[in-house]
Amino acid sequence: MIGNFMYYNPTKLYFGSESLDYLKGELKNYGSKVILAYGGGSIKKNGIYDQVLAILREAGKTVVEDAGVMSNPTLEKLHEGVKIAREHQADLILAVGGGSVCDYAKAVAASVHFDGDYWEEFFLKQQNPPQGQPIIPVGCVLTMAGTGSEMNGGSVITDEANTFKIGHVFDHRLMPKFSILNPRFTMTVPVEQMKAGIFDIMSHLMEQYFSGTDDNTSDYLAEALMKNVVTDAYKAVKNPQDYEARSNIMWVATWALNTLVKCGKRQDWMVHMFGHSVGAHTHAAHGDTLAAISLAYYKHVMSYGLPKFCRFAVNVWGVSSTGKTEEEIAYEGLDALEKWMKEIGLPTKISEIGVTNEMIDGIAKGVVILDAGYHKLSQDEVLQVLNKSM
Amino acid sequence: MIGNFMYYNPTKLYFGSESLDYLKGELKNYGSKVILAYGGGSIKKNGIYDQVLAILREAGKTVVEDAGVMSNPTLEKLHEGVKIAREHQADLILAVGGGSVCDYAKAVAASVHFDGDYWEEFFLKQQNPPQGQPIIPVGCVLTMAGTGSEMNGGSVITDEANTFKIGHVFDHRLMPKFSILNPRFTMTVPVEQMKAGIFDIMSHLMEQYFSGTDDNTSDYLAEALMKNVVTDAYKAVKNPQDYEARSNIMWVATWALNTLVKCGKRQDWMVHMFGHSVGAHTHAAHGDTLAAISLAYYKHVMSYGLPKFCRFAVNVWGVSSTGKTEEEIAYEGLDALEKWMKEIGLPTKISEIGVTNEMIDGIAKGVVILDAGYHKLSQDEVLQVLNKSM
Numbered sequence: 200m201i202g203n204f205m206y207y208n209p210t211k212l213y214f215g216s217e218s219l220d221y222l223k224g225e226l227k228n229y230g231s232k233v234i235l236a237y238g239g240g241s242i243k244k245n246g247i248y249d250q251v252l253a254i255l256r257e258a259g260k261t262v263v264e265d266a267g268v269m270s271n272p273t274l275e276k277l278h279e280g281v282k283i284a285r286e287h288q289a290d291l292i293l294a295v296g297g298g299s300v301c302d303y304a305k306a307v308a309a310s311v312h313f314d315g316d317y318w319e320e321f322f323l324k325q326q327n328p329p330q331g332q333p334i335i336p337v338g339c340v341l342t343m344a345g346t347g348s349e350m351n352g353g354s355v356i357t358d359e360a361n362t363f364k365i366g367h368v369f370d371h372r373l374m375p376k377f378s379i380l381n382p383r384f385t386m387t388v389p390v391e392q393m394k395a396g397i398f399d400i401m402s403h404l405m406e407q408y409f410s411g412t413d414d415n416t417s418d419y420l421a422e423a424l425m426k427n428v429v430t431d432a433y434k435a436v437k438n439p440q441d442y443e444a445r446s447n448i449m450w451v452a453t454w455a456l457n458t459l460v461k462c463g464k465r466q467d468w469m470v471h472m473f474g475h476s477v478g479a480h481t482h483a484a485h486g487d488t489l490a491a492i493s494l495a496y497y498k499h500v501m502s503y504g505l506p507k508f509c510r511f512a513v514n515v516w517g518v519s520s521t522g523k524t525e526e527e528i529a530y531e532g533l534d535a536l537e538k539w540m541k542e543i544g545l546p547t548k549i550s551e552i553g554v555t556n557e558m559i560d561g562i563a564k565g566v567v568i569l570d571a572g573y574h575k576l577s578q579d580e581v582l583q584v585l586n587k588s589m
Numbered sequence: 590m591i592g593n594f595m596y597y598n599p600t601k602l603y604f605g606s607e608s609l610d611y612l613k614g615e616l617k618n619y620g621s622k623v624i625l626a627y628g629g630g631s632i633k634k635n636g637i638y639d640q641v642l643a644i645l646r647e648a649g650k651t652v653v654e655d656a657g658v659m660s661n662p663t664l665e666k667l668h669e670g671v672k673i674a675r676e677h678q679a680d681l682i683l684a685v686g687g688g689s690v691c692d693y694a695k696a697v698a699a700s701v702h703f704d705g706d707y708w709e710e711f712f713l714k715q716q717n718p719p720q721g722q723p724i725i726p727v728g729c730v731l732t733m734a735g736t737g738s739e740m741n742g743g744s745v746i747t748d749e750a751n752t753f754k755i756g757h758v759f760d761h762r763l764m765p766k767f768s769i770l771n772p773r774f775t776m777t778v779p780v781e782q783m784k785a786g787i788f789d790i791m792s793h794l795m796e797q798y799f800s801g802t803d804d805n806t807s808d809y810l811a812e813a814l815m816k817n818v819v820t821d822a823y824k825a826v827k828n829p830q831d832y833e834a835r836s837n838i839m840w841v842a843t844w845a846l847n848t849l850v851k852c853g854k855r856q857d858w859m860v861h862m863f864g865h866s867v868g869a870h871t872h873a874a875h876g877d878t879l880a881a882i883s884l885a886y887y888k889h890v891m892s893y894g895l896p897k898f899c900r901f902a903v904n905v906w907g908v909s910s911t912g913k914t915e916e917e918i919a920y921e922g923l924d925a926l927e928k929w930m931k932e933i934g935l936p937t938k939i940s941e942i943g944v945t946n947e948m949i950d951g952i953a954k955g956v957v958i959l960d961a962g963y964h965k966l967s968q969d970e971v972l973q974v975l976n977k978s979m
């Protein structure tokens with residue numbers, strides 16, 4: 200654990216098939232005016248909306264609905280949410296849905312009592328709310344496993360007018376006060392979304408793992424979480440009603456991006472940079488964009504971080520190292536990753552998710568180049584990676 | 590992750606060789622009267638006392654010393670600490686030392702504003718302070734890796750008059766508000782204490798791991814932490830000044846017993862029950878008592894939880910399973926554990942730490958028999974395990 204760092208994560212997690220029972224107790228800690236934020240209405244079809252609303256009413260809360268949060272929450276929607284929360288003097292924002300609804304709730308919560316341009320300050324300038332500014336507490340009832348938003352300060356908002364998607368990781372004040380994680384709720388999402396979520400989890404882990412050379416506890420933990428998600432992805436794809444598999448995937452998702460596995464580490468995050476640009480041109484699911492670019496990217500940078508790629512092969516995929524060169528071991532690890540992806544039905548090329556040769560230049564221009572992994576790409580290498588993935 | 594559970598751990602951790610620099614900022618969150626709790630004075634020899642005191646004074650705090658906290662804090666000392674904190678109307682208890690000082694600080698913090706018999710209520714009756722009762726915040730500057738007390742609600746107090754040692758795990762209100770983890774501080778403890786701490790960590794992980802049959806994320810995480818401590822124990826014993834190894838061991842210790850790896854699990858804890866009784870008769874170091882009994886105990890219960898013992902062999906020790914029976918694989922895992930223990934210089938028999946044949950009956954009577962692992966021991970089996978370890 201080289202370097203100095205702080206770990207602080209005060210989100211309270213209620214986990215399990217009965218976890219919604221704890222919502223009523225939590226609600227006692229907050230005032231009477233609750234904003235109920237949710238998405239396109241799927242929670243109305245599957246009954247989660249009714250359950251949550253009944254608990255809110257039983258707790259004597261005044262509920263104001265803030266519906267229609269889209270899967271990539273827009274700046275326009277953020278303005279709307281802030282207006283609603285201000286009008287109704289919200290005491291709590293309860294996000295019911297996937298990571299996007301939770302991301303959105305945090306952005307609203309940070310902005311309501313901010314006396315200035317919150318988009319400029321928090322997202323464009325990457326600042327946190329000033330110390331002392333009131334922050335509306337956020338609670339979360341999670342219905343999809345993947346983003347980890349339920350236990351971190353992250354929030355991604357899209358300025359559609361300027362085709363600009365930007366994330367900010369707020370400090371601990373914006374981490375949800377509590378999150379309710381019921382694995383059964385994740386069984387309501389379509390299998391394709393579950394798969395995209397699974398790769399989002401895997402990618403979060405790989406992007407934090409593939410950096411640094413030191414013997415770091417965070418890498419051991421990341422390997423454990425990767426092994427778990429690999430094993431349970433097979434089970435969940437075979438039988439989406441497998442509670443144990445779905446519950447592990449949900450738990451891994453939370454721990455994959457709640458800052459634990461980045462402690463004492465540099466992090467890569469280039470796959471997310473590629474993925475965001477591919478997503479802007481194709482509107483493919485976020486997890487699918489990550490899956491589609493990963494093999495080309497990791498094969499490209501593998502030689503710069505060979506020991507870690509060998510470790511990945513042996514510790515995550517059980518590759519035997521006997522009598523093999525480091526390159527052979529490392530390649531076998533990426534081959535095992537590819538085999539797993541194909542077996543559970545994930546895309547492995549960007550051409551599979553709608554990217555055409557004509558789009559490549561535009562996508563390449565949209566890829567933000569970071570320098571925290573094993574190798575900083577040149578603009579030309581960005582193009583090479585994209586072309587290798589066609 | 591079968592079952593319902595809550596995870597909530599609001600301790601803020603500052604980690605690294607510069608982590609003490611953050612103490613001053615933390616102190617701003619608390620009032621002016623600080624109890625400085627510490628042990629036998631080793632922090633005065635190694636300079637940590639001077640560093641901490643300078644920061645407290647610079648922050649304008651009124652410091653009251655509560656020295657002489659012993660490695661097994663006594664009820665008598667607890668009474669003394671409560672009296673000091675009451676007299677001086679403490680705003681913060683800052684524990685500087687190992688897990689015992691931190692355990693003690695929590696017990697004092699819970700008791701100061703409790704209007705009743707705190708020993709009876711918190712320890713004998715295993716209750717938490719009533720809701721609404723003020724609790725004095727606890728901060729910790731850790732100087733030894735092992736117990737995990739820096740990020741949990743645990744506290745163990747010994748009633749010497751009645752030779753009765755009892756622990757209570759308080760709720761989140763007694764978890765330290767912040768803990769400062771500087772791996773360099775752990776380099777000040779003697780190597781033998783470091784080794785005992787290493788086995789304490791390993792035992793915490795094994796005692797949570799060896800239970801249940803389900804495919805559980807907590808077991809994957811425990812394996813990762815075990816692999817890490819096994820690897821770095823070799824490095825730390827070879828070179829106690831190896832910062833990376835010592836830092837990983839310190840970080841693993843915290844995560845081995847901060848409730849993460851018990852989520853969704855039953856837990857065994859019989860090795861600690863044996864260890865406590867052996868300790869009461871020999872005064873051997875806690876970690877050494879756990880080491881000395883572990884092999885005999887695990888060999889005794891192995892057949893009842895064979896799949897998990899196989900998994901331990903393969904995933905923690907890299908045992909190859911090819912062409913072997915489950916028993917053979919499981920035994921190889923325990924043999925690998927034994928080999929590691931001997932190589933780093935830990936006791937593997939209770940006879941090595943001062944237990945004589947005459948003591949066996951008395952020790953056996955003092956072993957509390959739990960029923961949460963793979964097999965509940967009879968009183969006769971307790972004797973068998975002890976005799977096998979002679």
